[in-house]
Amino acid sequence: MDSEFIKLGIFYWEKDSRKLFTKNKGENGKYHESSLLTQKQFDLLNCLLDSYPETVTKEKIIEQVWQTKHISSESLPQLIIRTRQVLKDKKKAVLINEPGIGYRINLNEEEEQENDIENQTIESDFVNPLNEPRMQSSIVSLTKKNLNGSQFSNVHNASFLACIIVLIGLALFQSINMVSAIHYKVIFEDFVHSIPYPYITQKSDQTIITIENNECIYNKDKSLLNCS
Known part of the structure; x- marks a missing residue:
């Protein structure tokens, strides 16, 4: 791996920039720009990389990324979530949370997402003739379940809509009674205080x-x- 690139899951990060690259397989594979980090995501990765392989406390991350100690309690978790989405770190194997302490970056974990997709494709292409009746039976079973589920969903939606209509009717009835009560109250008060x-x-x-x-x-x- 070239020294200017850092492997982050399925991506290669050019440390001095906010760019993420993918690489063709083979020794002569070329880097292709894939996505771009935001400034906060870039600062977060640099903060974790500077302390690698140690865990960085949440307080230190907040102070280095936001340049302050006072931010919303949701700001850091949201930044971690968005950065994982950009890195396609579904297994949370690149940005690792250490409960009660903070976060650390893992440069040794190889994201297996691409291999998993290829293996699933190969398995789906290979059909065992002996299992074909079982597969057809499974498909019929799934179809019946989907139909039953859709019928239940329709009944549930109709019941929910009926409840909403009843509630709206009750609210309208109460509103009319309230307006009528206020009207007669005003008339009564005028009568009581009349000269x-x-x-x-x-x-x-x-x-x-x-x-x-x-x-x-x-x-x-x-x-x-x-x-x-």
Whole structure:
């Protein structure tokens, strides 16, 4: 391996840059640029590489990468996750977490993702005639399971939708009742705090109401006001 490149899983990292490369198989294989690290990912790898093979504490990583000691508790874990995604480090074999301490970089672990894919392809291409009936039976079984699963999913979705509609109806009903209650409350408060008409007098069995210096007689039985 060329001295300017560092093997990280299935990639080769050019240490002085943020570039990741892949390499053709064979002695004369050439490097091909594959992806680009962000500045934070680049700083993280440099921080871990400077202390290799030792584990770097979380506090030291935060101080070196963010240039501060005060960051969100999720910032470092999120950076580790995104860096693993870029490196295709699904097995977490390149960036290793040491619980309660920090993280370290592993340069000796060879990512076997490409070999696994090739082996799976070879196995899938080779079909044993003796196993063909068993394979067909498995396919039929899987098909039935998928159909049953889809039917269950449809029933579940319909039930969930019905529950949502009922809840929306109840919420609307409660809202209407609340508006009605507020309306009658306002009317009641206006009635309680209303000021009686001051120009009403009682003479014998008659109720006299004075309106603009005119005396009107109120007939209670007919609910009639006579101002003639």
